[in-house]
Amino acid sequence: MQTLEGRRLIRVRTYRADLRRPFPPSFAERLEGRRVEKLARRAKYLTIFLDDGWVWLIHLGMSGRMLIGPADDTRPGKHDHVIVETEEGLRVAYNDARRFGLMDLCAKTDLAEHPLLAALGPEPLEKAFTPAVLAKALSKRSGPIKTALLDQTLIAGIGNIYASEALFRAGIDPTRPAETLGLKEARPLVAAIKAVLAEAIEAGGSSLRDHRRPDGELGYFQHAFAVYDREGMPCPKCDCAEGVRRLVQSGRSTFYCAKRQR
DNA sequence: CGGCAAACCTGCGAGC
């Protein structure tokens, strides 16, 4: 998507009225003619800053992806819901089989107060995300630490895969009540969260089944999971008999090593 | 308010 920076959007087409939510009024018309000034991210939201002071907000949901290529064929492919063409002959298609994603437009000056962003917790990759900050957030929760890590109002941007991976690296039992983690255990957990997210971004993201990178390849980080989706396989860090275990917390799979994580 | 289940949607893999 870096490839969009600096480009002018000359043609925007939507192929349905909504994703998870309806597109905002006059969505395509408000994008057409705009130049992209900057791409950024807040939690799992992509923020595209436009030259008229508005921001194009995109969430990929679970199966959303941006397909980038030349604009010589503008017909929508299967599950292409929005297609953008730039002045330079680039075609960017938002493709999302499950339509759990969403798009919105927001004035740059109101971005922090946008309903989808206002309640988000701190960015884990920022310097300000410290063990003290994490410990304080977790002290408010009596539920399991794994579930708390997925709460976007406590910490922004951790998904189900990375919650398991971070807890494994930090050696923390996913069922531990969040409030029982003190500063001492928040320290390795912060380090693990930062490392897991940074490595995943560096590797081009994770992917499962039909989720692919823009070039069609699986996200490389998929090949680096220590525990996620590895039930029954040996723990990569110890020789325990059971290997990686799976449990369900709040309806989501958690993978962990019972011997290593306490 | 916290915690949890269900809902949204589709593709895929397992099992018959």
Add this chain to the structure above:
DNA sequence: TGCTCGCAGGTTTGCC
């Protein structure tokens, strides 16, 4: 081979 069924992901909604 072809069918059904369960499950995966992120977030919101609704119920206790």
